[in-house]
Amino acid sequence: MSEANPGENMRAEIDEQPRIFAELLEATDIAAVASTIAQRKPRFALLAARGSSDHAALYAKYLIEVLLQLPAGLVSPSTTTLYGAQPDLSDVLLLTVSQSGGSPDLIEVTESARRRGATTVAITNTPDSALNAAAELSVHVRAGQELAVAATKTYSATLLALYLLVDAIRGGTGQAAAGLPDLARRALAESTAAVGEAVQRLRSTERLVTTARGYSLATALEAALKLAETSYLPARAYSGADLLHGPVAAIDPATAVLAVSGGGRGGAAMREVLDVVRERGADVRTLGSGPAAEHHIPVPGCAEELAPVLEILPVQQLALELALARGGDPDRPRGLSKVTRTR
Known part of the structure; x- marks a missing residue:
């Protein structure tokens, strides 16, 4: 199919x-x-x-x-x-x-x-x-x-x-x-335009960093994996705190940054991270219900501990559309199978 x-x-x-x-x-x-x-x-x-x-x-x-x-x-x-x-x-x-x-x-x-x-x-x-x-x-x-x-x-x-x-x-x-099903429908519908804009900006990028704090760190890690396995885009994920402890030195105008910025304490802690990567000239894009950059993919607000359930939905849309824009088939990533058997 x-x-x-x-x-x-x-x-x-x-x-x-x-x-x-x-x-x-x-x-x-x-x-x-x-x-x-x-x-x-x-x-x-x-x-x-x-x-x-x-x-x-x-x-x-x-x-x-x-x-x-x-x-x-x-x-x-x-x-x-x-x-x-x-x-x-x-x-x-x-x-x-x-x-x-x-x-x-x-x-x-x-x-x-x-x-x-x-x-x-x-x-x-x-x-x-x-x-x-x-x-x-x-x-x-x-x-x-x-x-x-x-x-x-x-x-x-x-x-x-x-x-x-x-x-x-x-x-x-x-x-x-209890409200997650309706919020998920909103997340999928309301992020469409912003995801399309992100695809146009990211389709030719060669280096991407994803970052987040708190609960949303799981989203940043999963985003890097999804984009790497579907679009073959080299992507690294860092805790916002870890990024500032050294890897930020590699951030420059040729680097795209996807910062997951939700509500609550994790989102508030991302403000400093966003300020630093902006200062280094990176192409910064935020995703979530918290502090936003100029280029932003919105996610409906919810309890902070539930945010990763919603945040991942536009990430998946981005991975799908970016893979297609780069000429791939995300249903069949090269070299991968559904079950990986490791020992």
């Missing part, structure tokens, strides 16, 4: 997301998993993931540390799979995030952690996957089959599932997310 109509699958899957959010908000299994976790009172949380799911895991790390006030860290799977590390994981919560549930290293990490005392939870779009079998508990993100190689609806659905899980662990009902 996408051979005749490049990007057709990716476009359709981007447009599905408001409906998927609505269905996920109606799910009841997440509360049951959260109840089990809350009863066990974990002392620490670990997150294991690869690729786009790793960015979702970073988002969950912020949720766990801020909303649950619980220490959290990202797992390096190779410490288990290559080096055979066997730390004591008693009273530890391990969330393994994988849309396919088929990556051998993540399965091995989950199996090993379960043997060593962790409460293991699989967050997947594939309920009959080997990862689900390896974990004690599981959350289905309910995105449906994804045909495009680049993850779109599975990524955003994973973000929402992780929010709902963390919110339920702290005793919440997900009420803050």
Whole structure:
């Protein structure tokens, strides 16, 4: 299908997301998993993931540390799979995030952690996957089959599932997310013109930096990945704080900067970053509901901890349209397949 109509699958899957959010908000299994976790009172949380799911895991790390006030860290799977590390994981919560549930290293990490005392939870779009079998508990993100190689609806659905899980662990009902389906429709509709303008400015760029603070850092990381894998555009992502600690020296008028600037504390912290990259002459574009540059892609406002669920939608549109403008087919990025099996 996408051979005749490049990007057709990716476009359709981007447009599905408001409906998927609505269905996920109606799910009841997440509360049951959260109840089990809350009863066990974990002392620490670990997150294991690869690729786009790793960015979702970073988002969950912020949720766990801020909303649950619980220490959290990202797992390096190779410490288990290559080096055979066997730390004591008693009273530890391990969330393994994988849309396919088929990556051998993540399965091995989950199996090993379960043997060593962790409460293991699989967050997947594939309920009959080997990862689900390896974990004690599981959350289905309910995105449906994804045909495009680049993850779109599975990524955003994973973000929402992780929010709902963390919110339920702290005793919440997900009420803050109730308006997301309508806000997602607005985000997709209201960003069209600004995305088109961004495509015209970025189609010939050769160097792109994405940056953000707080929860939105996950969006900056995912934006760099999406643009690299669909448009073959060299892109680097930095925390705004890390960017100012050295890499900003490489920013110049030949550099395009996509700054994710949401509301709340993260957005406020981006003001200094925007001032510095402007001073260095970069072609700066902001995305979000917070402080804006001259060239801006709008996103409807919402609670700061939910902003990444909406911010990623115009990023996906940008990746789709830029890939097409540069002569590619984002449904079939060169050298990539839907499931990457690493060990």
